[in-house]
Amino acid sequence: MLIISCGNDRSKGVRLKLNLKIKIGKAEFKNPVFTASGTFGYGEEYADVFDISKLGAVITKGLTLKEREGNEGLRIHEVPCGLINRIGLQNVGVDDFIKEKTHFLKEQNAAVIANVAGFSENEFYSIIRKLEGQDIIKGYEINVSCPNVKKGGIEFSNDKTLFKNLLKTLRKETKKILIVKLSPSAGNIINFAGIAQDEGCNAVTVANTFKSAVIDTRKQKIKIRGGLSGPAVFPAVLNLVLEIKKAVKIPVIASGGIYNPDTAIQFLLAGATAVQIGTANFIDPMISISIIDGIKKYMQEQKINDINSIIGKVKI
Numbered sequence: 001m002l003i004i005s006c007g008n009d010r011s012k013g014v015r016l017k018l019n020l021k022i023k024i025g026k027a028e029f030k031n032p033v034f035t036a037s038g039t040f041g042y043g044e045e046y047a048d049v050f051d052i053s054k055l056g057a058v059i060t061k062g063l064t065l066k067e068r069e070g071n072e073g074l075r076i077h078e079v080p081c082g083l084i085n086r087i088g089l090q091n092v093g094v095d096d097f098i099k100e101k102t103h104f105l106k107e108q109n110a111a112v113i114a115n116v117a118g119f120s121e122n123e124f125y126s127i128i129r130k131l132e133g134q135d136i137i138k139g140y141e142i143n144v145s146c147p148n149v150k151k152g153g154i155e156f157s158n159d160k161t162l163f164k165n166l167l168k169t170l171r172k173e174t175k176k177i178l179i180v181k182l183s184p185s186a187g188n189i190i191n192f193a194g195i196a197q198d199e200g201c202n203a204v205t206v207a208n209t210f211k212s213a214v215i216d217t218r219k220q221k222i223k224i225r226g227g228l229s230g231p232a233v234f235p236a237v238l239n240l241v242l243e244i245k246k247a248v249k250i251p252v253i254a255s256g257g258i259y260n261p262d263t264a265i266q267f268l269l270a271g272a273t274a275v276q277i278g279t280a281n282f283i284d285p286m287i288s289i290s291i292i293d294g295i296k297k298y299m300q301e302q303k304i305n306d307i308n309s310i311i312g313k314v315k316i
Helices: 007-012 094-100 102-107 121-131 160-173 189-198 231-247 261-270 287-302
Strands: 002-005 015-018 022-024 027-029 033-035 076-079 082-085 112-116 137-143 177-182 203-206 210-216 221-229 252-255 272-277
Touching: 015 287, 022 272, 027 137, 033 287, 076 210, 076 221, 082 210, 082 231, 094 102, 094 121, 112 121, 112 177, 121 137, 121 160, 137 160, 160 177, 160 189, 177 189, 189 203, 189 231, 203 231, 203 272, 221 231, 231 252, 231 261, 261 272, 261 287, 272 287
Parallel strands: 033 272, 112 137, 137 177, 177 203, 203 252, 252 272
Antiparallel strands: 002 015, 022 027, 076 082, 082 221, 210 221
């Protein structure tokens, strides 16, 4: 429990006790500010910049069953108010993550959520089985935007039957919190959120990147096709959070375009239990700490002592 003196009440000696703790399933987090998968490495890349234990949670790069080098060629391209990326899930693989990364994260006393990216139902299952014995991991964020190779390249996020069967299998495998990262390209993202709730998931992340493209007019060919993130997507994701929160009871984690405390607070008011900071990490490595401090300042100014009291205060 953080205690901060309220400037307007100093003469009266009144002090606000600020509670920033939130819960997802049975897991408690010290504040609602998480990092977005793929923008914060495994935590060690930022640990020399600030104390990562101050974060609500570190969400890892997407972990696959085997190490991946990622896509060849151009991987990131800056566009107005954002980035298009096609990294291709470059990562060390689940076994090396356990051997090389978990000890460091434990030493840092960081709350960790593993982002899991499989290319078949069995791969998702196998990754989680390997991670289950790691006490440092509070839960899993399931990346359903990966093509299901054994089903002809269909994304789990676009096929309700595959999506439902995957979550049913994974829910049986773990008692840790299970979060599904939804794709905005899904036919009806609200329906997929409902399926996640029905299959026992503890939360949904809204949302993954938006499919986008840039053409090189001089060469007259595609320069990059990938996922758009950054401030450009913020209003669209905010609207999705409002709609999904109206449709489901499980927590929503907002991910998309947060670049200052105000955008994070807007997501909380719209119904997000937590927020993920992504592209902004590349602009300002300290942005997550600035947002945590900004939320505290907002609570102090508004005389709000519990962050949970404003979650979902704005409805449609």
